[in-house]
Amino acid sequence: MNKLSSAPKKEQLKIYEQVVLRIQEMVQTGALGIGDKLPPERDLAQTFQVSRSSIREAIRSLQEKGIVESRRGNGTYIIHTGNIVEPLAEAVTEQRIYLLQIMEFRQAIEPAMAGLAARNATPEQLDAIAAIIEEKAPEPPAGNPWEKDIRFHCAIAKASGNPLFEQALYNASTALEEIRQAPLQSPERRAQSCSMHKEIFNAIRTGDAALATESMRTHLKQVHALLFTTV
Numbered sequence: 072m073n074k075l076s077s078a079p080k081k082e083q084l085k086i087y088e089q090v091v092l093r094i095q096e097m098v099q100t101g102a103l104g105i106g107d108k109l110p111p112e113r114d115l116a117q118t119f120q121v122s123r124s125s126i127r128e129a130i131r132s133l134q135e136k137g138i139v140e141s142r143r144g145n146g147t148y149i150i151h152t153g154n155i156v157e158p159l160a161e162a163v164t165e166q167r168i169y170l171l172q173i174m175e176f177r178q179a180i181e182p183a184m185a186g187l188a189a190r191n192a193t194p195e196q197l198d199a200i201a202a203i204i205e206e207k208a209p210e211p212p213a214g215n216p217w218e219k220d221i222r223f224h225c226a227i228a229k230a231s232g233n234p235l236f237e238q239a240l241y242n243a244s245t246a247l248e249e250i251r252q253a254p255l256q257s258p259e260r261r262a263q264s265c266s267m268h269k270e271i272f273n274a275i276r277t278g279d280a281a282l283a284t285e286s287m288r289t290h291l292k293q294v295h296a297l298l299f300t301t302v
Contacts, residue, residue, distance in 0.1 A: 105151065178288070182291070185284055189283040191231060
């Protein structure tokens with residue numbers, strides 16, 4: 072079995088993949104052994120400070136790899152201590168390609184979307200965007216701080232006046248959440264994102280389509296640089 076040190080860095084992985092590695096660590100250190108029952112989802116979510124959906128996804132991944140077995144009405148048990156490090160290393164490469172595709176999609180449509188919002192946003196839509204900006208995002212594990220970020224971009228899509236933009240972001244909501252996972256989870260990075268959101272909104276509010284377009288483009292360039300220097 073490969074040593075854990077040969078695994079990809081945790082900040083390179085999706086949240087559920089980090090949970091998978093944490094459980095593997097528990098097996099390697101003897102905290103969990105074959106035949107042991109995993110703690111309930113609620114307890115694992117609190118221990119790892121992630122959502123219960125991430126715990127469920129991690130358990131599904133472990134089941135597919137034959138590491139654990141879920142027994143109806145009786146919980147989830149360790150049934151094998153197999154090597155899961157190599158598959159996760161492959162997942163990192165796949166994730167880089169996926170993130171690049173997401174960023175190409177965003178950089179292609181969101182600057183134009185912001186420019187249209189500067190021209191077409193109604194007072195009610197501007198109020199809705201402003202309300203999102205003023206919200207205080209919950210800190211993990213109380214909630215997902217990036218849910219506010221997703222709603223901000225979707226609100227701009229709605230304000231563009233073109234329902235195709237709104238539909239495109241809605242259809243890509245799962246992908247947009249992926250891009251806001253571990254590589255961006257820090258107070259400093261969230262603060263930087265909030266600052267850029269305010270710049271984008273101010274340009275939209277004043278009807279400056281050129282500035283709104285450029286501000287969104289700059290914001291997405293920063294996100295791109297952040298992702299591909301940490302992933």
